Amino acid sequence: MSSSDWLSTLETPFLLIDESRFIRNINRLYSHIEHLGGKIRPHLKTLRSSEAAKYLLKDASSPATVSTLAEAEGFVAAGYTNILYAVGISPHKLTRVANLLNKGINIHILLDTQEQALAVAEYAKANNVTFSVFIEIDCDGHRGGIRPDSGDLIELAKLVDGNGATLTGLLTHAGESYSCRTGEQLRAAAKAECDAVRQAARRIREVGIACPILSVGSTPTAHYVEDLSGITEVRAGVFSTFDLVMKNIGVCTLDDIAMSVVTTVIGRNKEKGWIFIDAGWMAMSRDRGTAEGPIDYGYGQVCNLDGYPYPDLYVAMTNQEHGIIVLSAESGMKTEDFPVGTRLRILPNHACATASMYLQYQVMKQGSSEQETWHRITGW
């Protein structure tokens, strides 16, 4: 089947990955980070797919990041052995972590409270297991973590290390970088991220705890970081596909976005200049991440089936299984330009959220007309 054949015949809506762009995005960030002497610990939460992970992880022991234990277990089943579960550990989840440790998997957990450290120590003692722990550092007040200058930090490090656990590293995530809009702001956010873990590590190492791995990262800061001295690894997730939120931040162009939803025109309202498509919020997700950005793309940027964006044409509204494209005057398009049955591609606001609506992805292979299917690891 030629590429245009299966794009035109597979049931819609479906999620399409453009392998050529996907590879280009990965090469871009990996080259940048390797050039700075760092390495990537990719966050696999965007696609949660072992077929996709092959492009990101060079070998079975390459470092990876996940957001659920279901992903950890899924990637272990696919052969990967070095996994950071980068969401604060809940004590009841320690049994599943211990099961992976007992299989010889290098699984790391994250925490930022004494309560969690005590639960880890207690479980470790009762079950004769040693956990590998990262402490979360707060570099920008975005979410959780301990400030690098906090007294609690040293206390927590001492409580963790040697008490049923090894303090393997420190982790921070510059979540606030998503509101940056200039290269200068992004470089500053990237520096602040590195400075926070460097400062925290210095203080912890002064009290004799090795804490060998310093882990930073977010897709925006990873592309703008200039100095990785002392930093072991950089985490990033959405960079492999990018999306309209990243376009709005300025980290990619529309032509870099490797994910789209293929949809079919199912009707119109001529008076209102509305086109109905079979991609509603079930196909796009409810994510409105560009709502407050420099360009509000609604529920997505409309492209033709070859992937060329129509200027100023967005999915303005969605119901569960209907999307509504509003033909703006600026777009210069008319309802007759989109007969019932026309296929379109929609670029998503937020690739992680859109991918979460699918159990599988259809992949357009680089330089070939072949279709490949990747599968998503589901659940928690």
Next chain:
Amino acid sequence: MSSSDWLSTLETPFLLIDESRFIRNINRLYSHIEHLGGKIRPHLKTLRSSEAAKYLLKDASSPATVSTLAEAEGFVAAGYTNILYAVGISPHKLTRVANLLNKGINIHILLDTQEQALAVAEYAKANNVTFSVFIEIDCDGHRGGIRPDSGDLIELAKLVDGNGATLTGLLTHAGESYSCRTGEQLRAAAKAECDAVRQAARRIREVGIACPILSVGSTPTAHYVEDLSGITEVRAGVFSTFDLVMKNIGVCTLDDIAMSVVTTVIGRNKEKGWIFIDAGWMAMSRDRGTAEGPIDYGYGQVCNLDGYPYPDLYVAMTNQEHGIIVLSAESGMKTEDFPVGTRLRILPNHACATASMYLQYQVMKQGSSEQETWHRITGW
């Protein structure tokens, strides 16, 4: 296992259905509509589950509504035989519809353009099949459909009926009723919905087309309709579980909401008064349907594990796998009130969107401590 046991031990996050409330909500609407001499054609898109459908469909031939052909095929596999696919038909989907017709299934399709009618006629002729068609009527300018007084309507009805298809009925949906806030507005929206199909039917029947089924409905209007004379059936979907959007409209109370997400506290930020939970937008969905309502519930209303709502306590922010509950001064709660490991229940903004994030639902059975699992039909 007693109810409190499995609620406290199942891996979080998970989606919980309270069977007792679910049954109560169903009985409420069914009694109201049957009292008016109508019948319900429930929309199964909220849960997309054949276990849930048993509560809504009295027998195999009870009328049902779906939003995808995947649902139609799934409910047929579960034994149901009378299904309205209530999204405008795309010509390439006719083969799957014909396959169901050829199995003896009473499947109905929806359209509102001549293009669709011509595609249906062409396919029917080529494949020796007769489709059952509903025409979509626009009662409030919300989405698609033809105005009941439009000249196009009669033309379309004539084009459909006897031309590879039977015009089985007219369908309308008062989507604008979601912005109603008073009983008076809702009663007016319900009346407008009925009036629109009655007017359209009168005109079509005058030209000799029987068009026997008149189908109206949305959850808000279904609860407020007062006169169903001439109307065959009422469609509603989210009424069985309700959600915070319906609470804001005034169709239900918090105590009626039969769906919640069970989550675990995984950390805190004491200075900010933030509680972190393991239900992020992957667990709640990105739906912010209450953002412009009388109460903005953020990503959901926080309840204790027994289901009692904490006043003024909402999931204010979400990342993929983190939810952040911000302890407002009004709530009177402190971070110490929610130790790591505490389980909470979160009521969702939009039940359809939250359910779409799960492959299965855990059901708390009425008057019993048993746990039951319902399964979701996936895909398109």
